[in-house]
Amino acid sequence: xxxxxxxxxxxxxxxxxxxxxxxxxxxxxxxxxxxxxxxxxxxxxxxxxxxxxxxxxxxxxxxxxxxxxxxxxxxxxxxxxxxxxxxxxxxxxxxxxxxxxxxxxxxxxxxxxxxxxxxxxxxxxxxxxxxxxxxxxxxxxxxxxxxxxxxxxxxxxxxxxxxxxxxxxxxxxxxxxxxxxxxxxxxxxxxxxxxxxxxxxxxxxxxxxxxxxxxxxxxxxxxxxxxxxxxxxxxxxxxxxxxxxxxxxxxxxxxxxxxxxxxxxxxxxxxxxxxxxxxxxxxxxxxxxxxxxxxxxxxxxxxxxxxxxxxxxxxxxxxxxxxxxxxxxxxxxxxxxxxxxxxxxxxxxxxxxxxxxxxxxxxxxxxxxxxxxxxxxxxxxxxx
Numbered sequence: 001x002x003x004x005x006x007x008x009x010x011x012x013x014x015x016x017x018x019x020x021x022x023x024x025x026x027x028x029x030x031x032x033x034x035x036x037x038x039x040x041x042x043x044x045x046x047x048x049x050x051x052x053x054x055x056x057x058x059x060x061x062x063x064x065x066x067x068x069x070x071x072x073x074x075x076x077x078x079x080x081x082x083x084x085x086x087x088x089x090x091x092x093x094x095x096x097x098x099x100x101x102x103x104x105x106x107x108x109x110x111x112x113x114x115x116x117x118x119x120x121x122x123x124x125x126x127x128x129x130x131x132x133x134x135x136x137x138x139x140x141x142x143x144x145x146x147x148x149x150x151x152x153x154x155x156x157x158x159x160x161x162x163x164x165x166x167x168x169x170x171x172x173x174x175x176x177x178x179x180x181x182x183x184x185x186x187x188x189x190x191x192x193x194x195x196x197x198x199x200x201x202x203x204x205x206x207x208x209x210x211x212x213x214x215x216x217x218x219x220x221x222x223x224x225x226x227x228x229x230x231x232x233x234x235x236x237x238x239x240x241x242x243x244x245x246x247x248x249x250x251x252x253x254x255x256x257x258x259x260x261x262x263x264x265x266x267x268x269x270x271x272x273x274x275x276x277x278x279x280x281x282x283x284x285x286x287x288x289x290x291x292x293x294x295x296x297x298x299x300x301x302x303x304x305x306x307x308x309x310x311x312x313x314x315x316x317x318x319x320x321x322x323x324x325x326x327x328x329x330x331x332x333x334x335x336x337x338x339x340x341x342x343x344x345x346x347x348x349x350x351x352x353x354x355x356x357x358x359x360x361x362x363x364x365x366x367x368x369x370x371x372x373x374x375x376x377x378x379x380x381x382x383x384x
Contacts (some may be wrong), residue, residue: 172261228290321354
């Protein structure tokens with residue numbers, strides 16, 4: 001059989017056709033309301049193992065199906081996030097990555113018949129799992145009626161009537177999806193940990209899965225007027241910010257926002273368009289001018305954060321590597337000139353010879369420590 005992926009309707013699925021031909025239509029292997037991601041073939045080629053969010057939209061689980069077709073069997077379930085199956089030569093077990101709300105990514109073994117994965121690395125001795133909170137899914141509605149998923153991290157010990165500072169996290173991509181636990185991609189694994197840290201420090205944190213991300217079908221991912229064609233995804237970020245402002249446990253004057261890359265884009269959009277909602281932000285390697293036109297009549301310019309520079313009042317921390325191959329460093333230097341000209345308070349960290357997704361781990365430590373310090377000064381301790 002030849003196995004391939006396609007997306008003729010709502011979900012990305014895997015299909016099979018026999019090498020001998022003779023079929024008018026391919027056999028659908030992966031089914032259900034969800035997309036299929038990472039796959040692996042059994043050593044004899046008879047079975048396909050795959051990770052999917054079918055039936056558990058904000059997590060991932062492992063399924064098995066015959067490569068010649070038939071009913072798929074779910075092998076894992078529960079509150080874990082299982083990805084990257086790798087069928088072992090023995091034919092009896094599958095290696096995979098597993099994580100949860102409190103457990104970072106780990107290597108585990110799973111019987112091909114299903115059951116509970118056995119973690120074999122690492123042992124997590126001394127890791128503060130008990131200090132984690134379990135995020136909950138919150139579905140919000142944007143101004144145009146679109147519904148989108150979010151993960152809410154509530155800090156422990158909120159007293160009745162107490163109002164805490166709050167934080168929005170916006171992922172990059174934009175074709176990404178944050179989950180109800182540690183992510184399977186490098187930066188988002190760290191970002192989830194930082195969101196847990198912020199909750200531990202007393203912030204009410206909301207991680208936003210805005211339109212144009214994956215995990216919710218083709219129409220959601222290909223949302224109309226997104227990016228430089230109209231910035232429609234910002235509606236979701238604004239709705240998330242207003243949701244936090246309206247919570248009885250949030251101080252509406254102390255809502256912050258942070259993100260990398262496309263998350264940096266949306267951080268700048270939030271500060272430029274709605275400093276009345278977002279009191280401070282950390283923008284890591286964001287784009288601030290879509291396209292090459294500065295004609296205010298163009299849609300791309302109107303969709304850019306700098307088109308609203310006159311309204312930008314909130315302080316911002318900018319972080320960028322000057323050898324970024326994804327987002328031109330001039331996107332940050334150009335914004336700095338505008339912030340200076342308009343008297344907007346800003347701080348800047350530049351990493352010489354560093355790329356978009358920092359290669360040196362120490363640079364991430366500098367960035368996250370600076371983020372913590374910045375929000376402590378402008379949100380956590382502001383107004384107390």
